[in-house]
Structures are given as C-alpha cells and as structure tokens.
Amino acid sequence: MSSDSSSSNKPVSLVTGGAGFLGSHLSDRLLAEGHRVIAVDNLLTGSEANIAHLAGNSDFDFIKHDVTKYIDIAGDVDFVFHFASPASPMDYLELPIQTLKVGSLGTHNALGLAKAKGAKFLIASTSEVYGDPLVHPQTEDYWGNVNPIGPRGVYDEAKRFSEAITFAYNRSHGVDTKVVRIFNTYGPRMRLRDGRVVPAFIGQALEGEPLTVFGDGSQTRSFCFVRDLIDGIFRLSQSSSHGPVNIGNPKEMTILQFAEKILSLIDTDSKIEYRPLPEDDPKVRQPDISLARELLGWEPIVEVDEGLAETIDYFRKD
Ligand code: NAD
Ligand code: UDP
Numbered sequence: 001m002s003s004d005s006s007s008s009n010k011p012v013s014l015v016t017g018g019a020g021f022l023g024s025h026l027s028d029r030l031l032a033e034g035h036r037v038i039a040v041d042n043l044l045t046g047s048e049a050n051i052a053h054l055a056g057n058s059d060f061d062f063i064k065h066d067v068t069k070y071i072d073i074a075g076d077v078d079f080v081f082h083f084a085s086p087a088s089p090m091d092y093l094e095l096p097i098q099t100l101k102v103g104s105l106g107t108h109n110a111l112g113l114a115k116a117k118g119a120k121f122l123i124a125s126t127s128e129v130y131g132d133p134l135v136h137p138q139t140e141d142y143w144g145n146v147n148p149i150g151p152r153g154v155y156d157e158a159k160r161f162s163e164a165i166t167f168a169y170n171r172s173h174g175v176d177t178k179v180v181r182i183f184n185t186y187g188p189r190m191r192l193r194d195g196r197v198v199p200a201f202i203g204q205a206l207e208g209e210p211l212t213v214f215g216d217g218s219q220t221r222s223f224c225f226v227r228d229l230i231d232g233i234f235r236l237s238q239s240s241s242h243g244p245v246n247i248g249n250p251k252e253m254t255i256l257q258f259a260e261k262i263l264s265l266i267d268t269d270s271k272i273e274y275r276p277l278p279e280d281d282p283k284v285r286q287p288d289i290s291l292a293r294e295l296l297g298w299e300p301i302v303e304v305d306e307g308l309a310e311t312i313d314y315f316r317k318d
Helices: 021-032 048-054 089-094 096-117 153-173 197-207 226-238 255-265 290-296 304-317
Strands: 012-016 036-041 060-064 079-082 120-126 177-182 211-214 220-222 245-247 252-254 272-275
Touching: 012 021, 012 096, 021 036, 021 048, 021 079, 021 226, 048 060, 079 096, 089 096, 089 153, 096 120, 096 153, 120 153, 120 226, 153 177, 177 226, 197 211, 197 255, 197 304, 211 255, 220 255, 226 245, 226 290, 245 290, 252 255, 255 272, 255 304
Parallel strands: 012 036, 012 079, 036 060, 079 120, 120 177, 177 245, 211 272
Antiparallel strands: 220 252
8 A cells, every 4th residue: 555645745644534524624634734645545424425525635545455454655754643443333243253353454554654653543442332331421530331242332341441552652652642532422414313412313304204312312411512522632643642531512401302403403204213222322421521621622512402403414315
C-alpha cells in the first residue's frame, strides 16, 4: 500500500475509519488545520460518499484497506487516529467477530504503525467501557459494569482491550498515546438505517412511521453534536494529556423525551410505539466532562435543537 507523503511539510495524519461518520468529520477538521490526511477504511460500515467532497483535494488520500491486516504506509506519519470499528449496536451485533478483530488486531496494527513512524496516537474509545453504569454521571476513574459474554460485550470488551493495549504501548514503547471516551454523538453523515436512535427516530418521523421506543423509554442518553465532539478530540490530540478523557454533551434526557423532541421538530403523523428493550441496554448515560473542561478548555456549545435541525436537514436531502 503506498501513499508517499514525504514531499510536503504539512503534518501527516492517518485516520483509520476515515470514511465513517466521525472519521470523515475528523478528516475535514484536520485538513482545515493544515494537515495532510490519509484515510484508511475497508468500507465495512462507512461509505465513500462521506469523503466524496475530498476527492480533488491534493492533501487527501483514501486507501481501501482492512486495518486488522498489516498497515503499510510509505513516508512520514505524524499522527495516527484510530477510529475504525463498527459503532452502532445494530452493526456490532451483526458483525461481532469483525468488531472484536478491529478493536484488538486493528488497534495493535495502528499502534505498531505509530511506533514505527514515531507518530502520536489517539484511539476512539467509548462510554460503553462503563457498560450499564453504577456510577452516574460517569467519571473517567469509574471502571465500569460490563457483561463480557453478553451481546454488547463484543464491542465493550474490544474497546476495553484497545484502551489496555494503548496504555501498554505508552508504558512499554513510549508511544505518545491518547484515549478519548466518546459519548452518543449525532449529526450529518450518519446512516439513516444504522439503527442508532437519532437516525432511527428522524427517519421514522420523516416517513410518517411509528417511532420505535425500546423498553418504556425511561433509559437516558446525552447527545453531542458532531462538530462539538470533533473540536474536543482535536484539542485532546494537541494536548499533552494521555487521557482517558470523556467527550460528550452532559445534557441528559430519557429516550421517551427524545422521541417527543423529534415529534416536536418534524411535521409528521408518526406516533410512538414501544418495542422490547435490547439485552444489557444501559439504563443511564451522562458524561462528567470536568476533566475535558479543565485539561482542554472544552465544552459543547451546540444546543440540541440546533444540532438536530442541521441533522434533520441532512436526512431530508438524503
Ligand atoms: P462508523 O461506522 O460510521 O465508522 C466506522 C468506520 O470504520 C467505517 O467507515 C468502517 O467502514 C470502518 N471500519 C470498520 N472496520 C474496519 C476495518 N477492519 N478496517 C478498516 N476500516 C474499518 O462509526 P462512527 O460513529 O463514525 O464511529 C467511529 C469510531 O468512534 C468507532 O471506533 C466508534 O467505536 C467510536 N465511537 C463512536 C460513537 C458515536 O456516537 N458515533 C460513540 C462512541 C465511540
Ligand atoms: N433506542 C430506541 N429505539 C430505536 C433505537 C434505539 O429506543 O429505534 C434506544 C436504545 O435502546 C438505547 C438508546 O435508544 O437505550 C440509544 O441507542 P443507540 O443505539 O443510539 O446507542 P447506544 O447508546 O445504546 O449505544
């Protein structure tokens, strides 16, 4: 695989999962910050449509590759951002082995690349490392409550392993590593049918179909708009912190309240319909972002109505 980046003085960032929802927004931000970007993605859950607008950009390269296989890159790399992984519960329940492999073998390869190139490394971890949390809101020093053999365990344990190997590469090989724990994020370029609650409810409301609330809808989530999230991640990448750092929006709501919000924002005949709650579905989730405020001077600024309006607009055009 070759993408020789040695001809430019710009910092070179490699983004695994670069054709995904978050990886494509991160690539946009890095390019805007004057980086060269190499996106590596096997298009398992991502799409070339997410990076089509970058096709003519001479600072951007796309390499179609499965990062569970050795990642061979010619030339300098200054930063490795490891974002490759199925992320929606529907995806990782359908792709359990691929999820475990990209979290383990893929993270090992991405760390090996960072070590060989003397590059910094940042891994996209998740609030799922806290499982069905017994501490609320979740602080970074909470070790979590995960069922390792439940259906969600394939994702949660892959991410927990990826944090462990990332810290081992820092301690044993001196790689400058960073761990971000991402909480529920939404925005343009999510797949309409990826099963996550934001595209699910918006898609259903736009089609006049019932909004499928799982369980009694009393479980909570806290939704962060993608622009805010990427800003927090970029700040972490530029900081001296190794993390883990929570990045998310602490504004918490029940899923039923969220369904009602969507019904208030979209002119629709849709009603709410209740469906069984998936196994091990976390009952509560809310990030404590004190550390991000203190270390990165970061907090989210996009109000949920504003972020949702932009997202609904995107799905209307889709
Ligand atoms: P996404 O599915 O849109 O993007 C993931 C990308 O990784 C896809 O483009 C997919 O094709 C690619 N990929 C998967 N396996 C691969 C492999 N073996 N080799 C190369 N590419 C591979 O999901 P997303 O929401 O953009 O999530 C990106 C990252 O952020 C994931 O690591 C996810 O766990 C993490 N995360 C996301 C959220 C969120 O709310 N979006 C929350 C917590 C953590
Ligand atoms: N959910 C729901 N209806 C849907 C999709 C999801 O009620 O059609 C619920 C899901 O059970 C969970 C919450 O919404 O409690 C968030 O789900 P999502 O898949 O977006 O992400 P999670 O936070 O569970 O990883």
